[in-house]
Amino acid sequence: MTTFLNRRTPSVVAAAIGVAMIVGATFLAHRNTSHERRADFRLAANRAASDIQKRLDDLDSTMYAARGLFAASQSVEPAEWTAFCRNILSHHSRDSAMGIAFAKRLYLDEVDSFRGEIRTTHDPEYTIFRKDGGLTDSVFAAPILYIYPHFRNEIARGYDIASVPEARSALLRSVDSGECAATDRLRLLQTGDSDWGVVLYLPVYYEDYVPQADDRALDALHGWIGVSIAMDAFLEDAAEDLDAFVATEIHEGDRVGEGTLLASWESADSDLAVSSNPWSETVTVNLADRKWTLAFDQAPPSAMAMAVSVLPVSLVATFLSVLVVALTASLTSASSRAGSLAAQMTAKLKKRETQLAETGRLARVGGWELNLETMELEWSDEVRQIHEVDSNYVPTVEGAIGFYVGDAQDRIQEAIDHSTKTGDPWDLELPFRTAKGRDLTVRAIGKAEFVEGKARRLWGAFQDVTEGVRTRDELMAAKETAESASRAKSEFLANMSHEIRTPMTAILGFLDFLDESREVSALERTEALRTIRRNGENLMSIINDILDVSKIEAGRMTLDHVWTSPIQVIEDVIGLFKVRAEAKDVALRIAYESEMPEQIETDPVRLRQILGNLLSNAIKFTESGSVTIRARLLDEELQNSRICFDVADTGLGMTPEQCDRVFEAFTQADSSTTRKYGGTGLGLRISKTLTQLLGGDLSVESRLSRGSTFSVVIRAGDLTDVRMIAPGEALGMRLEDVTEGPSDGSCEQPTDRALAGVRILLAEDGQDNQRLISFHLEKAGAIVTIAENGKVALEEYDEALSSGGAFDLILMDMQMPELDGYSATSQLREMGCTTPIVALTAHAMSGDRRRCLDAGCDDYDTKPISRDRLITRCLQWVEPDPVRAVASD
Secondary structure: OHHHHHHHHHHHHHHHHHHHHHHHHHHHHHHHHHHHHHHHHHHHHHHHHHHHHHHHHHHHHHHHHHHHHHHHOOOOOHHHHHHHHHHHHOOOOHHHOOEEEEEEOEEHHHHHHHHHHHHHHOOOOOOOEOHHHOOOOOOEEOEEEEEEOOOOOHHHOOEEHHHOHHHHHHHHHHHHHOOOEEOOOEEOOOOOOOOEEEEEEEEEEOOOOOOOOOOOOOOOEEEEEEEEEEHHHHHHHOHHHOOOOOEEEEEEOOOOOOOOEEEEEEOOOOOOOOOOOOEEEEEEEEEOOEEEEEEEEEOOOOHHHHHHHHHHHHHHHHHHHHHHHOHHHHHHHHHHHHHHHHHHHHHHHHHHHHHHHHHHHHHOEEEEEEEOOOOEEEEOHHHHHHHOOOOOOOOOHHHHHHOEOOOHHHHHHHHHHHHHHHOOOEEEEEEEEOOOOOEEEEEEEEEEEEEOOEEEEEEEEEEEOHHHHHHHHHHHHHHHHHHHHHHHHHHHHHHHHHHHHHHHHHHHHHHHHHHOOOOOOHHHHHHHHHHHHHHHHHHHHHHHHHOOHHHHHOOOOOOOOEEEOHHHHHHHHHHHHHHHHHHHOEEEEEEEOOOEEOOEEEOHHHHHHHHHHHHHHHHHOOOOEEEEEEEEEOOOOHHHEEEEEEEEEOOOOOOHHHHHHOOOOOOOOOHHHHHHHOOOOOHHHHHHHHHHHOOOEEEEEEEOOOEEEEEEEEEEEOOOOOOEEOHHHHHHOOHHHOOOOOOOOOOOOOOOOOOOOOEEEEEOOOHHHHHHHHHHHHHOOOEEEEEOOHHHHHHHHHHHHHHOOOOOEEEEEOOOOOOOHHHHHHHHHHOOOOOOEEEEEOOOOOOHHHHHHHHOOOEEEEOOOOHHHHHHHHHOOOOOOHHHHHHHO
């Protein structure tokens, strides 16, 4: 018996070894297969979440593009909205959103007038309705004005979304932040109670308002862009990205729980049944100012599937055990077969790794894993390539964090610490610098895995998103630049129009007055001509300031403080609008409520502009009654005095709310006044700014239907030595009785024949300007030769020089055909010409004077030409020659 056991001992030992090999190999194969499939599941879940995030980002981009449409044009028409939506949605998934809409911000007292306006201009059947049919408990309403596509959203047109608590909360959050805000889950009007929905809102502001959380935010709001998402339809649309899962859910917030479910989807494949203990993975995505949690379920491999998957390994192990038992006879053969099988398995594994690596390279994404017990960090090949490190580089936690730039290191460290405590995942876009010094933007995704309540490992994905972020930033920058340019253009043109129209009204009006067939008295003709000249000078002063680009870009306006008669300024403004008031049968009155200084130190052009704006508005909004300008001195201390001008009318008046908004740019007291009375809404904003620059302020008191009083308070200067005029004397003074100090520092007016005998070459291409300038010069005694361009000017100069009658002065227009003034001046100087050359140009912008002087000119004057200024300028460079004047006569 003992001998028999001794003979069998090697076989028994071999058999035992074989059994152990079978068990061990089966266990290892089962575990490796399970881990491999679990890793595939996680990668698929993150990939599906990225696809869903992209769909949400596309919707976000669509809304910002729609806001750009309103920034470019505050009066978007229905056809324009439909064309825009059809075009923009053709670039994104139509099924990701139920529709895109624009809702108008209205205060409750504006609702009825707005509904009537839309019925008149766009849709006779337009109505505004609210949730449950009742009045909103909000201070504002937000009815949907435009919505696309129409066929499935028409029911929502006119729906006041502010009457829905969930929507109103999102609307107010968007106003505070100036960015997109999302509602909590709610039932959409289009789908009823069939499934849950979410709506995104983006505020649209009027052009001059910079979004900020303040009391003006709601007033500056034009409305909201809204995008509604039916969650079941949204998830169904994404189903093509979910074929790797048996079930997918979307939950509100960053956790999965009861009462947070938005939508769910299950695979129709009958072979994919959820087991009692499925694999689950959660990933968080961002939706405006909210988060969603995506829950993915996958059935783990069944026991039969696992058995089948490890069957080859078990057979190999069994076969090897038999070989071990027969070790003596078949050792060589068994070793060869085992090597062959190992090579086949290695080849399959390498092929799978190659496929995964290729996928990572295409997406510039790789995986990483950190063992929290050993602190060993592992990177995939793609992660190493993104870091630009060698294959033998050994990553550490501290080293990995060191690749991030600036405060990104603190952010990633905080995310890691938070995840190891709570299990919450992170998904961050952060600035990053590679080992070779290249700056990138990376997307870092990670999550902690807990075992028995303790974090055991961290794992996640790492992606280079530099190109995507750069493209997104360039698009946003381009959109912001376009919006800014549109706002700047609109504001510039509006200011130009408003400021130029006022003096032009007087000029054209009095020209019509002089052109009438009836006889005009000498006094009326003189006063009309004075008014035209005064307003022409005022117009030129305004244009010179507007065309100074450097001042406009710097937001700066220069004022010219000179001694000015306030009585004459008032008389000027009254005279300017007298005809308009008489046409409306509105009485214009002046009241001096205290002694008036004969002179005050201020800018007369800007003061006339302020009072003209106020008087124009007062007449415009007064149907009957009167408009009165009252003036009074406020301070007894003459060294630092102030003067007040009130413009009071008996017109429409305003509510307190309208008074608060009336000084904002592009704002009328009531939107209906724009259609009825016209105007840009800029006049009062301009007047208030100018008043503040003059050392004071502009305020208003008004009662609805009782009229308004605008009060202008400005500094008057030191009036210690200024004569005071009694109210009665001031009312009796006429325009010619009031004196005003010179406003431009010019010399005394030149006398007739001041340029007697002076030879002048006038280079000017415009025939009207030729006649006008030569008329003034010849009337002053000059001998004028005209050249229609720079080339002819050179010929005339050379001919005069040859004949011994050289010119005393050259007046050179700088913009001419054939040869412009700059080139002609340069060539004259090259020919040795020492004759004084005075540039004449319509360019009055910064740097134009320097350009003329650099070309060789001695002096510079701007168009339109002032006779006195032109002759004075000429006298600075020449002396009259009476003898030559007599000879020419």
